Amino acid sequence: MSTVPIKDLSRLCIHTITTKPWSIEEAVRHYSESGVRGITVWRDALRNRNIKQTGEMLRRYGLTVVSLCRGGFFPNVDLNTRKAAFDDNRLAIEEAYELGTNKIVLVCGADPAQPLEESRKQIFDGISALLPEAASAGIKLAIEPLHPMYADTRSAINTISQANDMVKSLNSSWVGVAVDVYHLWWDPSLEKEIERCGRNNLLLAFHISDWKSPTTDLLNDRGLMGEGCIPIRKIRSWVDTAGFDGFIEVEIFSSEYWKQDQSEFLKKIVTSYKKYA
Amino acid sequence: MSTVPIKDLSRLCIHTITTKPWSIEEAVRHYSESGVRGITVWRDALRNRNIKQTGEMLRRYGLTVVSLCRGGFFPNVDLNTRKAAFDDNRLAIEEAYELGTNKIVLVCGADPAQPLEESRKQIFDGISALLPEAASAGIKLAIEPLHPMYADTRSAINTISQANDMVKSLNSSWVGVAVDVYHLWWDPSLEKEIERCGRNNLLLAFHISDWKSPTTDLLNDRGLMGEGCIPIRKIRSWVDTAGFDGFIEVEIFSSEYWKQDQSEFLKKIVTSYKKYA
Numbered sequence: 001m002s003t004v005p006i007k008d009l010s011r012l013c014i015h016t017i018t019t020k021p022w023s024i025e026e027a028v029r030h031y032s033e034s035g036v037r038g039i040t041v042w043r044d045a046l047r048n049r050n051i052k053q054t055g056e057m058l059r060r061y062g063l064t065v066v067s068l069c070r071g072g073f074f075p076n077v078d079l080n081t082r083k084a085a086f087d088d089n090r091l092a093i094e095e096a097y098e099l100g101t102n103k104i105v106l107v108c109g110a111d112p113a114q115p116l117e118e119s120r121k122q123i124f125d126g127i128s129a130l131l132p133e134a135a136s137a138g139i140k141l142a143i144e145p146l147h148p149m150y151a152d153t154r155s156a157i158n159t160i161s162q163a164n165d166m167v168k169s170l171n172s173s174w175v176g177v178a179v180d181v182y183h184l185w186w187d188p189s190l191e192k193e194i195e196r197c198g199r200n201n202l203l204l205a206f207h208i209s210d211w212k213s214p215t216t217d218l219l220n221d222r223g224l225m226g227e228g229c230i231p232i233r234k235i236r237s238w239v240d241t242a243g244f245d246g247f248i249e250v251e252i253f254s255s256e257y258w259k260q261d262q263s264e265f266l267k268k269i270v271t272s273y274k275k276y277a
Numbered sequence: 278m279s280t281v282p283i284k285d286l287s288r289l290c291i292h293t294i295t296t297k298p299w300s301i302e303e304a305v306r307h308y309s310e311s312g313v314r315g316i317t318v319w320r321d322a323l324r325n326r327n328i329k330q331t332g333e334m335l336r337r338y339g340l341t342v343v344s345l346c347r348g349g350f351f352p353n354v355d356l357n358t359r360k361a362a363f364d365d366n367r368l369a370i371e372e373a374y375e376l377g378t379n380k381i382v383l384v385c386g387a388d389p390a391q392p393l394e395e396s397r398k399q400i401f402d403g404i405s406a407l408l409p410e411a412a413s414a415g416i417k418l419a420i421e422p423l424h425p426m427y428a429d430t431r432s433a434i435n436t437i438s439q440a441n442d443m444v445k446s447l448n449s450s451w452v453g454v455a456v457d458v459y460h461l462w463w464d465p466s467l468e469k470e471i472e473r474c475g476r477n478n479l480l481l482a483f484h485i486s487d488w489k490s491p492t493t494d495l496l497n498d499r500g501l502m503g504e505g506c507i508p509i510r511k512i513r514s515w516v517d518t519a520g521f522d523g524f525i526e527v528e529i530f531s532s533e534y535w536k537q538d539q540s541e542f543l544k545k546i547v548t549s550y551k552k553y554a
Contacts, residue, residue, distance in 0.1 A: 116463065148463040
């Protein structure tokens with residue numbers, strides 16, 4: 001495999017949720033001191049803050065605001081709930097604009113009370129209706145296919161092939177795909193679909209973490225890179241080959257790590273990034 | 278959808294693991310009294326028993342022994358462990374023959390210490406080497422693709438498309454596919470791949486249960502049919518259309534149900550089978 005370790009941290013981005021116990025002010029100070037150069041902001045981290053000023057603060061620390069996480073959750077059997085979700089996505093576009101990022105990650109949603117096909121249709125319609133506003137704000141929407149174990153409530157888009165197909169149907173330069181190794185590592189068509197995604201300039205984001213054996217919780221037991229069985233560097237080589245040169249984003253949900261000292265955890269993130277990303 | 282409820286229990290099969298607290302002697306007595314006509318035997322249920330006599334007992338109760346569960350777990354980084362697994366699969370063929378069933382379900386295995394591609398190769402090689410003995414014993418091997426959340430340690434075959442491809446490569450009438458709705462319901466290509474599987478006469482088994490929202494455990498929180506979001510009857514209609522007319526097998530791993538009175542649980546299985554299968 002030709003892909004080699006990245007010796008510096010110029011492409012390292014961390015999601016605020018990864019160090020959830022920290023406020024965004026604490027997070028950015030620590031990230032900056034450690035040499036991290038990118039941050040993806042989860043919307044809960046912006047609560048009770050002036051978003052524009054928060055964006056300015058992040059940049060003063062020398063960080064790029066890689067994306068806002070997350071929009072989506074379009075499907076619902078109830079029309080009013082769908083409308084509320086759509087309005088929340090419009091709000092996310094405003095927030096992203098204020099924050100000064102050019103990308104929103106979409107966790108597309110699913111409603112177990114209706115067929116997956118219906119949820120997929122509602123996702124398509126939701127994104128489609130959102131695209132004009134995204135375009136006028138200069139914000140790209142990144143569809144993140146989620147692991148099939150989240151097909152009941154979190155996303156009816158569960159493979160990169162589905163995401164690529166949907167992006168193709170949407171036919172807009174304002175929508176693309178976010179590749180997260182945790183969700184996609186098992187897929188035998190992953191290399192081919194990453195290539196397809198890159199060829200069409202649709203690869204907007206690359207998220208990393210690891211799959212622990214055993215994994216004890218469906219949501220909050222992700223591992224640090226190197227702790228599990230995901231061939232992270234191999235997948236990065238595919239992403240490299242596909243022409244992606246953006247940030248490599250560490251997104252770890254872990255009840256275990258959230259209990260620990262976050263400064264120590266951040267050191268581990270940096271070390272494992274250098275070794276395994 | 279044209280598929281209608283099956284009014285009688287002539288096609289209902291239950292896996293012994295579903296009523297794990299019962300011995301196989303208790304299970305068969307209760308199944309038989311309830312009108313169940315098929316049983317799939319998990320190998321742990323045969324421990325310390327004469328297998329031939331156990332098979333005869335099951336038939337005396339009027340039950341068909343639908344399959345033996347399970348062979349597989351072929352891959353391992355260590356050659357001796359692989360050899361031991363292979364010998365255990367040979368033993369499973371003997372046990373199936375003694376028991377008087379003509380089918381073994383394969384949970385193919387995976388080793389997180391090696392790439393999925395290598396595990397897949399070892400699965401192919403293992404089944405390939407096993408086929409002559411399976412054929413001479415008159416036992417078919419059913420590859421069961423497992424949900425991607427089990428790709429680390431339980432199976433590197435995670436979609437029906439992969440299973441169909443592997444069966445095609447193996448090119449033997451002694452190997453086919455077991456479709457389990459719990460593992461496959463999320464897959465957008467499921468209908469098409471069930472059709473492909475049936476067209477080639479490779480659909481050997483059909484397992485049902487349900488996906489609960491939320492699911493609280495990766496292994497032992499399966500739902501009774503109707504408790505979750507899997508469109509069981511819709512998938513059965515695809516299986517029907519594909520020409521499958523074998524047993525419909527209830528396979529539920531549930532810490533919750535295993536704690537309850539198993540006679541009450543069995544009544545619920547029969548009721549939900551009639552309503553949702």
